[in-house]
Amino acid sequence: MTDVDDQRRVEVIEGAGVAAKLPAVLRKMRAQRVLVVATRNAVHRTGAPGWLARHAHDYFYDVAPNPQAADVVRGARAVLRYKPDVVIGVGGGSTLDTAKAVRLLPPTKDEAERVLRGDEPIRVARPPRLVVIPTTAGPGSEVTAFATIYVGTRKYSLDHPTVKADVALIDPALTHSCPPTLTAHCALDATAHAIESWWSLRSSAPSRDLARSALARLVPILQKGFRDTSSQQRELLSNAAVMAGQAIDLTRTTAAHAFAYPTTARFGVPHGLACALHLVWLLPLTLSQLEPSSSRMAADDIGHMLRLLGARTTAESGAAFARLLRLAGCPTRLGEVGVRASDLELMFDDALSNSRAQNHPIALRKDSVLESMRSRL
DSSP: OOOTTOOOOOEEEESTTGGGGHHHHHHHHTOSEEEEEOOHHHHHHHTHHHHTTTSEEEEEOOOOSSOBHHHHHHHHHHHHHHOOSEEEEEESHHHHHHHHHHTTSOSSHHHHHHHHHTSSOOOOSSOOEEEEEESSSSOOGGGOSEEEEEETTEEEEEEOGGGSOSEEEEOGGGGTTSOHHHHHHHHHHHHHHHHHHHHOTTOOHHHHHHHHHHHHHHHHHHHHOSTTOOHHHHHHHHHHHHHHHHHHHHHOOOHHHHHHHHHHHHHOOOHHHHHHHHHHHHHHHHHHHOOTTTSSSOHHHHHHHHHHHTOSSGGGHHHHHHHHHHHTTOOOOGGGGTOOGGGHHHHHHHHHTSHHHHTSSSOOOHHHHHHHHHTTO
16 A cells, blocks of 8 residues: 655645634635544634634544544544545544544445555545644654554554645644643654654655754753643644654654554553653664664764764663653653563564564564563563
8 A cells, every 4th residue: 555655745834823724725625515533622622613614514523542443434434424525633643643544444344444454455536635733743643644543452554645634734832732741742752753764764865854853853852841841842842743754754664663553552551652662772772783884874873863862872872762751751661651571572573563663774683672672671
């Protein structure tokens, strides 16, 4: 299903208050019927009904964190029933992924799962257009051509150019109601995107520029913590999250995400935190084994990443990243979120079966990976 050569860009409109531009965006699209994918709380908090007063519209509220295929199928049935010409996603990463997927997946569970597994292609030739309005800053779903959907504990990525939104309204004012812990987890997700895109096997000069710039903005935000996040910090975080999302749209993620998926599915660890916990052991393991002559990440890039993270050597990179987690008010060890030694082999097998692990810049040998993970229990 993947076609990374199609780099159609999302039209990104950024700035405090830009969500109010939605009526103008819909007029430009000549929208007749609009389906909003959001939780009731997000609709109430953002004032979405006021944006839609001049357009026939309906709502799909049945949105869940880490959406399952069955959740998305219910949304696909809503699309089939209402026949919108524009779908609007308002919310965090899971909501935006749901909005992206309901336009494209079949309205039955078995058919949808076959598409997710890659056994059947996406068959929707002209899906409804898509406008996304994130209420968190970090997941990057607003600018990527993929959506994360689970079948049980297994994660699938609906990865195709048609998944991508047409317009993203990035309004940092909508993130002000995010509590400190959620803000921190989303910032860590964006940080993982920046690091993983930078060292990805698919990296290129444009993607590395985006990743470097995003990480340079994100580290100072993590260092300040999230007890009292200012409007300026939220604007910087929203901007950095978009850049990191654009970077992974070019490269896809790597092993930190591959290990995060079973950590979220099996232990209920929020996605951004799960990625960060695995980066604590992956950073020194990966950076110490990277060979600039055979990697797209040059020696200067490794040094630049270390300086941004506050580490002098590759061996110190994990401890430096753990300090950022502590400053952000987050746990730093897998054992703190319920992972035990007996879980590690199964997590390794789950992660290595995911395509994101194949995008990692070094070979992930079971003995060294398990040793590194045990050190973080």
